[in-house]
Amino acid sequence: MADQYAQTGEDSRPTEIPALRWEEPPEGPVLVLLDQTRLPAEEVELVCTDAPALVEAIRSLAVRGAPLLGIAGAYGVALAAVRGFDVDDAADALAGARPTAVNLAVGVRRAQSAYRAGLAKGGDVQQAAEAALAAARRLHQEDAEASGRMAERGLALLDELLPGGGHRILTHCNTGSLVSGGEGTAFAVALAAHRAGQLRRLWVDETRPLLQGARLTAYEAARSGMAYTLLTDNAAGSLFAAGEVDAVLIGADRIAADGSVANKVGSYPLAVLARYHHVPFIVVAPVTTVDPDTPDGASIEVEQRPGHEVTEVTAPQVPVAGAEAGGGVPVAPLGTQAYNPAFDVTPPELVTAIVTEEGVVSPVTAKALAEVCARSRQVTTG
Numbered sequence: 312m313a314d315q316y317a318q319t320g321e322d323s324r325p326t327e328i329p330a331l332r333w334e335e336p337p338e339g340p341v342l343v344l345l346d347q348t349r350l351p352a353e354e355v356e357l358v359c360t361d362a363p364a365l366v367e368a369i370r371s372l373a374v375r376g377a378p379l380l381g382i383a384g385a386y387g388v389a390l391a392a393v394r395g396f397d398v399d400d401a402a403d404a405l406a407g408a409r410p411t412a413v414n415l416a417v418g419v420r421r422a423q424s425a426y427r428a429g430l431a432k433g434g435d436v437q438q439a440a441e442a443a444l445a446a447a448r449r450l451h452q453e454d455a456e457a458s459g460r461m462a463e464r465g466l467a468l469l470d471e472l473l474p475g476g477g478h479r480i481l482t483h484c485n486t487g488s489l490v491s492g493g494e495g496t497a498f499a500v501a502l503a504a505h506r507a508g509q510l511r512r513l514w515v516d517e518t519r520p521l522l523q524g525a526r527l528t529a530y531e532a533a534r535s536g537m538a539y540t541l542l543t544d545n546a547a548g549s550l551f552a553a554g555e556v557d558a559v560l561i562g563a564d565r566i567a568a569d570g571s572v573a574n575k576v577g578s579y580p581l582a583v584l585a586r587y588h589h590v591p592f593i594v595v596a597p598v599t600t601v602d603p604d605t606p607d608g609a610s611i612e613v614e615q616r617p618g619h620e621v622t623e624v625t626a627p628q629v630p631v632a633g634a635e636a637g638g639g640v641p642v643a644p645l646g647t648q649a650y651n652p653a654f655d656v657t658p659p660e661l662v663t664a665i666v667t668e669e670g671v672v673s674p675v676t677a678k679a680l681a682e683v684c685a686r687s688r689q690v691t692t693g
């Protein structure tokens with residue numbers, strides 16, 4: 312069945328999409344973001360000159376995805392420092408912009424620590440600001456390198472679990488260049504399989520309600536030339552039942568010390584389907600996403616988002632009279648309340664493997680996870 316939905320990428324533009332960049336125009340340093348809420352219809356850039364603007368961009372998902380949030384948060388601290396704003400206030404606001412992706416706080420605190428260390432060493436605020444910026448650039452580069460190593464390790468794992476190639480991979484949400492300093496996490500593995508001639512098809516969950524799969528993963532897949540097919544989230548079960556899924560590849564926003572995985576809502580049902588159908592369920596995430604201070608899945612704060620994201624479909628530039636706060640087109644009766652968790656948590660026993668840049672954890676145990684993370688650099692201080 313996989314081949315009858317043949318949709319191969321037709322876009323020859325570079326696969327890697329710079330989701331953010333630091334610039335230093337004459338009027339002062341800025342952080343330039345590719346506004347992901349406008350994709351795929353428009354490639355619009357947001358120019359952030361201070362932390363409050365970046366906090367709003369994070370909350371609206373103009374910039375998103377755990378590793379990229381860490382990088383953006385670190386640059387946000389540097390932006391506050393070089394522009395003479397209160398660094399601690401900026402760091403606190405940025406770290407609290409979204410609660411689930413641990414990378415955000417890790418990136419923010421890393422730049423904040425560098426700033427404080429710069430002052431402690433007797434530097435002036437400009438030198439301390441430069442130290443914060445250097446920390447952000449280092450995190451950016453480390454994440455790009457981690458992305459490449461995760462892709463290699465993930466491809467090797469697919470070869471081990473599914474000898475013979477021709478993989479039909481299902482993925483959820485978006486985990487490519489738009490969440491990373493490099494080519495991403497789970498999507499980077501699919502891209503590596505494609506480049507190695509081992510990807511038969513990427514099944515792309517649309518990922519309601521914000522449609523990161525339909526809008527962003529399809530956009531990235533098209534640019535890569537890989538064969539991909541979009542599906543509604545509730546169609547995934549029938550694909551498993553038809554024997555059309557060889558493995559699930561997803562990202563993560565926070566991995567607890569016991570190996571519980573918080574990821575975009577809809578990930579947990581895929582883990583249950585994968586277990587029932589004896590399909591590998593593989594999480595791909597850098598060690599900066601593992602949080603040793605969160606003991607288990609129940610301890611992970613799951614972000615609850617506004618109900619209008621569920622009750623409306625967003626139709627930019629089409630203001631609708633009577634629409635709720637979101638300004639989208641209502642698909643439910645006005646006043647309908649909605650349950651809208653941004654993430655869910657998959658227990659470690661349903662995870663076949665966690666692929667990090669430092670190694671593959673399988674089976675997933677707290678001990679094995681701690682050993683892999685111990686091999687990584689000190690990611691909080693850099």
Ligand SMILES: CSC[C@H]1O[C@H](OP(=O)(O)O)[C@H](O)[C@@H]1O
Binds near residue numbers: 377484497523564
């Ligand atoms: C590998 S990080 C990507 C991760 O982040 C997404 O969440 P959001 O779009 O809300 O930032 C989703 O959980 C992805 O798996």
